[in-house]
Amino acid sequence: MSARAETAALAPPGSWRRRRRLVTPAIGGALATAYLSLVVLIPLAAVVAESTTDGAAAFWDAVTSPQAFAAMRFTVLVSIVVVAINIVTGTLIAWVLVRDDFPGKRFVNALIDLPFALPTIVAGLVLLALYGPKGPAPFDIGFTRAAVALALLFVTLPFVVRSVQPVLIELDREMEEAAMSLGARPRTVFRRIVLPNLVPAIAAGAGLAFARALGEFGSVVLISGNIPFKTEVASVFLFGQIESDNTAGAAAVSVVLLVLSFLLLLLVSWVSTRGADRVR
Amino acid sequence: MNPSTPLLAVIVLLTAVVLAACGDSSDSSSGGGKLSLVAYSTPKEAYEEIIPAFAKTTEGDGVEFSQSYGNSGDQARAVIAGLPTDGAALSLEPDITKLVEEKLVAADWNATPTKGIVTNSVVALAVRPGNPKNITGWADLVKPGVEVLTPNPFTSGGARWNVMAAYGAQIEQGSSEQEAEDYLQKLFRNVVVQDKSARESLQNFTGGKGDVLISYENEAITAQQKGEKLDYILPDETILIENPIAALTKAPAKAKAFIEFATSEPAQKIFASKGYRSVIGALADEKTYPVAPEQFEITKFGGWDAVTKKFFDPKDSVMQRIERGLGVSTG
Amino acid sequence: MSASGRASRLTLRFLALGYLAALLAVPVAMVFYKTFEGGIGPAFDAVTTPSAQHAFWLTCLMVAIAVPLNTVFGIGLALALVRGRWRGKTLVSAIVDLPFAISPVVVGLALILVYGNAGWIGTWFAENGIRVIFSTPGMVLATIFVSLPFVVREVVPVLREIGVEQEDAARTLGASPAQTFRRITLPAIRWGVAYGVILTTARALGEFGAVAVVSGKIEGQTETLTLFVEQRFQAFDLAGAYAASVVLALLALAVIGTMTLLDRRKEA
Numbered sequence: 001m002s003a004r005a006e007t008a009a010l011a012p013p014g015s016w017r018r019r020r021r022l023v024t025p026a027i028g029g030a031l032a033t034a035y036l037s038l039v040v041l042i043p044l045a046a047v048v049a050e051s052t053t054d055g056a057a058a059f060w061d062a063v064t065s066p067q068a069f070a071a072m073r074f075t076v077l078v079s080i081v082v083v084a085i086n087i088v089t090g091t092l093i094a095w096v097l098v099r100d101d102f103p104g105k106r107f108v109n110a111l112i113d114l115p116f117a118l119p120t121i122v123a124g125l126v127l128l129a130l131y132g133p134k135g136p137a138p139f140d141i142g143f144t145r146a147a148v149a150l151a152l153l154f155v156t157l158p159f160v161v162r163s164v165q166p167v168l169i170e171l172d173r174e175m176e177e178a179a180m181s182l183g184a185r186p187r188t189v190f191r192r193i194v195l196p197n198l199v200p201a202i203a204a205g206a207g208l209a210f211a212r213a214l215g216e217f218g219s220v221v222l223i224s225g226n227i228p229f230k231t232e233v234a235s236v237f238l239f240g241q242i243e244s245d246n247t248a249g250a251a252a253v254s255v256v257l258l259v260l261s262f263l264l265l266l267l268v269s270w271v272s273t274r275g276a277d278r279v280r
Numbered sequence: 281m282n283p284s285t286p287l288l289a290v291i292v293l294l295t296a297v298v299l300a301a302c303g304d305s306s307d308s309s310s311g312g313g314k315l316s317l318v319a320y321s322t323p324k325e326a327y328e329e330i331i332p333a334f335a336k337t338t339e340g341d342g343v344e345f346s347q348s349y350g351n352s353g354d355q356a357r358a359v360i361a362g363l364p365t366d367g368a369a370l371s372l373e374p375d376i377t378k379l380v381e382e383k384l385v386a387a388d389w390n391a392t393p394t395k396g397i398v399t400n401s402v403v404a405l406a407v408r409p410g411n412p413k414n415i416t417g418w419a420d421l422v423k424p425g426v427e428v429l430t431p432n433p434f435t436s437g438g439a440r441w442n443v444m445a446a447y448g449a450q451i452e453q454g455s456s457e458q459e460a461e462d463y464l465q466k467l468f469r470n471v472v473v474q475d476k477s478a479r480e481s482l483q484n485f486t487g488g489k490g491d492v493l494i495s496y497e498n499e500a501i502t503a504q505q506k507g508e509k510l511d512y513i514l515p516d517e518t519i520l521i522e523n524p525i526a527a528l529t530k531a532p533a534k535a536k537a538f539i540e541f542a543t544s545e546p547a548q549k550i551f552a553s554k555g556y557r558s559v560i561g562a563l564a565d566e567k568t569y570p571v572a573p574e575q576f577e578i579t580k581f582g583g584w585d586a587v588t589k590k591f592f593d594p595k596d597s598v599m600q601r602i603e604r605g606l607g608v609s610t611g
Numbered sequence: 612m613s614a615s616g617r618a619s620r621l622t623l624r625f626l627a628l629g630y631l632a633a634l635l636a637v638p639v640a641m642v643f644y645k646t647f648e649g650g651i652g653p654a655f656d657a658v659t660t661p662s663a664q665h666a667f668w669l670t671c672l673m674v675a676i677a678v679p680l681n682t683v684f685g686i687g688l689a690l691a692l693v694r695g696r697w698r699g700k701t702l703v704s705a706i707v708d709l710p711f712a713i714s715p716v717v718v719g720l721a722l723i724l725v726y727g728n729a730g731w732i733g734t735w736f737a738e739n740g741i742r743v744i745f746s747t748p749g750m751v752l753a754t755i756f757v758s759l760p761f762v763v764r765e766v767v768p769v770l771r772e773i774g775v776e777q778e779d780a781a782r783t784l785g786a787s788p789a790q791t792f793r794r795i796t797l798p799a800i801r802w803g804v805a806y807g808v809i810l811t812t813a814r815a816l817g818e819f820g821a822v823a824v825v826s827g828k829i830e831g832q833t834e835t836l837t838l839f840v841e842q843r844f845q846a847f848d849l850a851g852a853y854a855a856s857v858v859l860a861l862l863a864l865a866v867i868g869t870m871t872l873l874d875r876r877k878e879a
Binding site for chain 1: 639
């Protein structure tokens, strides 16, 4: 491998090198945290502050109102379903794109990121045109809960795929080959050797997909019908609150969703670290 | 990938940002010869013709316009948050009132001959070509099996006209307030899609969903002009939709001149060609824009302030109770 | 390969491609179809108007600023998270993904709360005549915000996967941290970085909600391509909306194509 050749070609001395080794990641971490704070934490703090402007009672009312609760519950449930599907299909697609070969594979690979680049309103429009009332599909799921799931599956498609792909590419195949030469079936090899290595990547992709699904607005708002208590997602409910000048209430519901996502992301983060350590 | 390249790119682009920022902040909206207009989405085509027409007048000669179109409520909030503008043409009065409260618009903005209004329209019922379900009025909308489309009145300020038209129609027919509210409850049970704005509502209607769309006459006409396949009927009882326009307090005198122009005959004729009802009585065309036998206005219910509080308050109001009632019956 | 091995490989391929066809390929094909339904001429006209051209360049500017920034800091943070030893790593890791969990509606609200006229930082800006919100800098901030996590998330698993052996070997041989990074780490994580950049770019291209709120939607000035698409939709010009979407899709494909080309040339 070229990296080894590089290693050998590098020049010697220096006793101050060991000190620099620990300092550089620390400085990097500090800088990155500063960037994070400026870009992410300050706006988040503003939302939290806004949610408390009317007092704790108003916060509680906003969050426990039946419509808010219904919207949040629906959003969380459909997001979980969508992420579960993505974990399976994303890993499958990443596997096929990395390990398989067929004409047009590079083209298919290039398509995967399109759900991000396409404006969400266009995503909603075409999905409705295809799978809605006047669509060519033999079924009509327009303005149903299934339509929400469909839109979310579309916009979260790239996450798990693109998280797993780079790890699969870098995966050292020696263990797999050893196991196969010892007579293990491909399914066992995958389950016992490959999959554990992929868990952190899958978890990372799943976390991102869940976060996106929770907050998705543009593609869902057209295709879901937005019926309160049935197909209204949290972001549409929030939009309604902001439009009706209840920004504090909107911020309150948003904070609850944020806390929920944060807890889940913490869990994912912990699983990834633990999983990675266990494998090594 | 050479690692120093991204770093170089960052430096170059940060410079670009700074330059862009300087460039934009020198882009004043009220320097001599420049006006900016913030409006809701629908009259864009009309203003695209009115602005050049204004440029041909003596007051408008040489004036450069910057325009912004979007959801009326969003635009109002943007102006409050600092979006510089000279004129605001929004979808309903409460959005201008917000600007008045922030002292961005003078309290006497509507002390004009047209009471601050630049265009009118009415609530209409859009149906499939040929009206296959034979919709003739509000009573048909609550029949079982009829699928109604109307935007969500909490996300679409404009959709509130629809609700008040439906409610007011009941009152006009002699119902009590409670009966009118019950009608609204029955109506919303038949609403199968509550889009976030009128345009999406129309899109979903032409996309094949629903039997009748509660819309504005001017939206239905614009849609037809653009080749969309729908008809519309004017119910006997409907509300007069009034769209306001106001100059900001910090705007130059030309802004007021533009508003006067917008309410004058040449501009009103352009509006009329785009489906709006003119505010100039003499231009009223009874054939294209018939007056409904029972046409009422928002003043009938005490004006927008009272109506917003009673019907559309997000914490407790008639519509809030109705939306909640939907959940009880289907949840 | 055994017969059953081949069969299962084909099954997997069929399943994956079938899913992609129904969910992705057909809808994207539909976008292209609807764009060119009325002919190439009208579609071309729709995206070459002055507003459309300005929107195109503005979008490119957003991407050109947001992507390198997020890439540099993404790699830095990924290194710090995986190789560094400091407290609060799990916390920071979770915070990085948060921009996503916020609905774009609320992102716009948050940015206005901070950078608007009456905002925390915005008040100072307004007093000093610097326009951040309703201008390009505000839009850049929104774009950076929503596309922040990708490079970090792509690089972290790869960094974990490759392990520290070679980096340690290089250091025992006397390489400086910078040399180790440039010669060992970076080539090893290049696929993670590449995919991170691709995702960040695609996301920055397609962002609508948050940018819509902070842009002011001033025609010919603060309209990106996604805002242009929305504007065309509002004007009943669906063909134009689709045409602009096709431009966005082609931009994304161009980025992926360039990355693939760059990598192939390096290997050759």
